[in-house]
Amino acid sequence: MNWNIACIQMDIAFGKPETNYTAAEQLIEQAVQSKPDVLVLPELWTTGYDLTRLEEIADVEAKETISFLQKIAKKHHVHLVGGSIAQKTKDGIYNTMLMINNKGEFIKDYDKLHLFQLMDEHHFLQPGERDGLFTFDDKLCAGFICYDIRFPEWLRAHTTKGAEVLFVSAEWPKPRLDHWRALLISRAIENQAYVVAVNRTGSDPNNVFAGHSLIIDPWGEIINEAGEGVEILTGTIDFTKVHEVRNKIPVFADRRPEFY
Ligand SMILES: NC(=O)CCC(=O)C(=O)O
DSSP states (O other): OEEEEEEEEOBOOTTOHHHHHHHHHHHHHHHGGGOOSEEEOOTTTTTTTOGGGHHHHSEETTHHHHHHHHHHHHHHTOEEEEEEEEEEETTEEEEEEEEEOTTSOEEEEEEOSSOOGGGTHHHHOOOOOSOOEEEETTEEEEEEEGGGGGOHHHHHHHHTTTOOEEEEEEOOBGGGHHHHHHHHHHHHHHHTSEEEEEEOBSBOSSOBBOOOOEEEOTTSOEEEEOOSSSEEEEEEEEHHHHHHHHHHSOHHHHOOGGGO
């Protein structure tokens, strides 16, 4: 089985959800022209890092975003890794990734596990406590959010359970572009999995963001890489490649977890 992927590398208006819904919808309408099976959005794409105003602008129980994504998924018969949004719950605000299948069914939400202190997340957000595993078309995938990629053990915990595609939504600043690329390529090689990583572009009052969304195969080869600007990045995932690479170098069978 193959999947055509489309990554929505967008700019994000700081603290303006309505502007961002409109911008995302326009880009998605362009992206669906190539008939993707899966569409992916970046981190905190409705609000950006306007953390001091989250109490006011976060989506309560993610209701508005889920309904926005469900409408798109059904209209275009496309699976959505709906990036992440600031979700307001009774326990606090979370940085939450939303997965909707191509029938418009809500499949999974994943709250960012590792909060990034350098961008003050720990002062405004609650850390997640659940895994990022989910299934589209019977294929086991996993979702991660930005800083999570610095924790190889977290991604490995998902591939040892069988995940074959690792989706990453990010707002990764430009000064650490080299880390972004190196970490993502490493996560693909060590997990022998596809990595589909969507970063935002543009800037906010505190950071300039790197763009350079990436689709990487299980051998660590880059299938496609975006530039710095607004872009729809596409690429095809061939699931047989996961099994070819895992059979060639049987990393999972050769692990010695009793010594780790
Ligand atoms: N939004 C984030 O989690 C950014 C992570 C980051 O920039 C890093 O260097 O790690």
